[in-house]
Amino acid sequence: EPEVTQTPSHQVTQMGQEVILRCVPISNHLYFYWYRQILGQKVEFLVSFYNNEISEKSEIFDDQFSVERPDGSNFTLKIRSTKLEDSAMYFCASSRGFNYGYTFGSGTRLTVV
Amino acid sequence: GIQVEQSPPDLILQEGANSTLRCNFSDSVNNLQWFHQNPWGQLINLFYIPSGTKQNGRLSATTVATERYSLLYISSSQTTDSGVYFCAVIWGGATNKLIFGTGTLLAVQP
Numbered sequence: 203e204p205e206v207t208q209t210p211s212h213q214v215t216q217m218g219q220e221v222i223l224r225c226v227p228i229s230n231h232l233y234f235y236w237y238r239q240i241l242g243q244k245v246e247f248l249v250s251f252y253n254n255e256i257s258e259k260s261e262i263f264d265d266q267f268s269v270e271r272p273d274g275s276n277f278t279l280k281i282r283s284t285k286l287e288d289s290a291m292y293f294c295a296s297s298r299g300f301n302y303g304y305t306f307g308s309g310t311r312l313t314v315v
Numbered sequence: 316g317i318q319v320e321q322s323p324p325d326l327i328l329q330e331g332a333n334s335t336l337r338c339n340f341s342d343s344v345n346n347l348q349w350f351h352q353n354p355w356g357q358l359i360n361l362f363y364i365p366s367g368t369k370q371n372g373r374l375s376a377t378t379v380a381t382e383r384y385s386l387l388y389i390s391s392s393q394t395t396d397s398g399v400y401f402c403a404v405i406w407g408g409a410t411n412k413l414i415f416g417t418g419t420l421l422a423v424q425p
Contacts, residue, residue, distance in 0.1 A: 233411060235412070235413075237413075239356075244401075244415050244416075244417060244418065245358070245401065245403070246415075247412045247413065247414070250411060250412055257411075258410060258411075258412055260412075291356050293358060295413075297411070299411075300345060300346070300405070300411045301345070301346065301365075302363070303346070303348050303360060303363030304348060304360070304403075304413055305360060306350070306357075306358040306360065308356075308357045309357065309358070311356065
């Protein structure tokens with residue numbers, strides 16, 4: 203079964219540093235997403251991406267965050283200057299469209315110290 | 316916005332028992348999925364089920380969209396079923412973001 207691949211699985215970074223989280227969505231999927239889950243809390247939507255542009259973003263997704271699809275396979279989430287409260291599990295997901303299910307990656311656990 | 320509430324919030328079972336998890340949503344939805352988050356944090360897709368009934372092994376799910384709820388049935392539970400179960404919905408026509416429910420934490424004891 204096709205998978206969404208995320209790297210790295212764990213990352214520890216100093217406060218104020220930039221991090222880039224990487225994802226390889228399923229190849230025939232058109233919609234790409236980032237979600238995050240702070241420990242013990244719900245999974246929260248960050249951003250959706252379609253046709254090489256952001257189609258929707260949440261209030262969490264402020265100017266510190268950006269997404270990019272630099273080539274035909276990768277989808278990245280950049281946090282410019284990390285804060286302690288950015289510590290969370292970050293999930294990438296992809297789907298074929300509105301009437302299809304999402305497939306999530308295994309997540310990147312980000313710890314900001 | 317739409318509210319997605321799950322019950323019960325916590326559940327402890329003995330291995331071999333059956334259980335029913337419920338997901339209520341406050342408005343019409345276009346998509347509903349059930350996920351299992353295992354102890355390692357991975358989100359495993361169980362069912363894409365905007366309506367009707369599906370079965371996969373010991374698991375089955377039913378969504379009654381007109382009454383705004385979905386049920387996940389786990390039969391003959393195993394310790395590997397432990398984790399958090401989330402339902403998630405897509406609400407409205409102009410968005411395709413999944414909104415997650417509050418989750419049910421399941422612990423299956425040997």
